Amino acid sequence: MKRKKLKYPFFVIIGPSGSGKTRVAEAVFPKEYKVISHTTRPIRKEEVAGVDYYFETKERFQHLISTDALAEHDTYHDNQYGVGTAELIQKTADHYAYDVLTIKGFQEIEKQFGNMVIPIFLEVSKKNVLTRLQTREDDIMVIKQRGALYDQEIENKDKVKRYPNHYIINANQQFEKVVQDVKKAVNESCKII
Numbered sequence: 595m596k597r598k599k600l601k602y603p604f605f606v607i608i609g610p611s612g613s614g615k616t617r618v619a620e621a622v623f624p625k626e627y628k629v630i631s632h633t634t635r636p637i638r639k640e641e642v643a644g645v646d647y648y649f650e651t652k653e654r655f656q657h658l659i660s661t662d663a664l665a666e667h668d669t670y671h672d673n674q675y676g677v678g679t680a681e682l683i684q685k686t687a688d689h690y691a692y693d694v695l696t697i698k699g700f701q702e703i704e705k706q707f708g709n710m711v712i713p714i715f716l717e718v719s720k721k722n723v724l725t726r727l728q729t730r731e732d733d734i735m736v737i738k739q740r741g742a743l744y745d746q747e748i749e750n751k752d753k754v755k756r757y758p759n760h761y762i763i764n765a766n767q768q769f770e771k772v773v774q775d776v777k778k779a780v781n782e783s784c785k786i787i
Contacts, residue, residue, distance in 0.1 A: 598683055600710040603783055606630065606700040607703040607776075609716030609746035609755060612723035613765050615694045618716065621657065621773045622692075622780065628686045629693040632658060635673035648678075666695070666702035671739075677703065686710075690784060697750040700710040704757065712783050714776060715754040716765035720744045759783060 606624075607615045619628075625645075634649045634655050643649050650658070655674050658664050667676030677693060682703070685691035695703075704711040723744055727737045754760045761779040765772050 597748050600683065600686045600707050602686045602688070602690040602710075604682060604686055604703065604707065604711050605690060605780060605783070606703070606711060606713050607692065607694045607716065608697055608700055608713055608750060609765060610718060610723055610744050612726040612744075613716040613718040614726065614769070615716055617769070618765070618772055618776055619692055619694050621769075622776045627685065627689060627691050629677055629682050629691050631675050631693060631695075632664070632667075632679050633673055633675045635671075635675070650674075668697040668698045670696060682707075690780070697740070697753055701753075709759055712759045712761070713754045713757055714761045714763060714779055715751050716763050717748070717751055718765040720748075722766055745754060765770070 606786045607619045613734050615644050630644065630646070630648055632650050632655060634650055634652050635647070637643060637647075637649050641647065652674070655667075655676065658676060659667055660679070663678055663680070664676040665679040665682050667674060669675075675696075677699065678693070682691070700711065700713050704713075723730070724737070727740055751762060754762065761776075761783075763772060763779065767775075
């Protein structure tokens with residue numbers, strides 16, 4: 595059941611943990627084009643509430659679910675995440691928008707809004723993922739957990755390929771080349787739609 599049509603495309607960046615999704619997305623898209631997700635995850639020291647995420651209590655997040663205010667919601671590393679339907683529609687009213695989501699989050703939004711939801715999958719080797727995680731994460735257990743998830747998360751590439759407007763980007767390349775390839779995919783999509 596579709597709630598409302600999106601006026602402009604919504605790009606969803608997907609990939610294994612450590613693939614560079616957030617960093618690439620921030621380099622490709624203007625800040626104001628981000629659909630800000632809700633989360634129960636604690637705020638990190640470099641983050642700003644209402645800019646990086648809407649940080650919610652578990653009770654408030656449950657309220658968002660029960661009032662059907664979320665276009666999708668998922669649990670990742672024991673924290674809940676979700677995209678607000680009103681925010682998604684508002685952000686795509688005048689231009690395209692984006693967010694970094696799980697495959698499940700993408701699929702839920704795509705069910706409601708169809709081909710205007712475009713997945714961009716960042717494909718990266720396990721070796722590169724582990725190297726990147728080691729440079730940004732101090733907790734060895736977190737690195738092991740996310741490394742163990744790699745095999746499961748890389749399988750999402752095959753799920754993404756089932757959608758007509760998908761893009762698979764080689765994220766093993768230099769960062770600047772990955773950004774260039776994602777920009778090319780976004781420009782190509784905007785010409786088609």
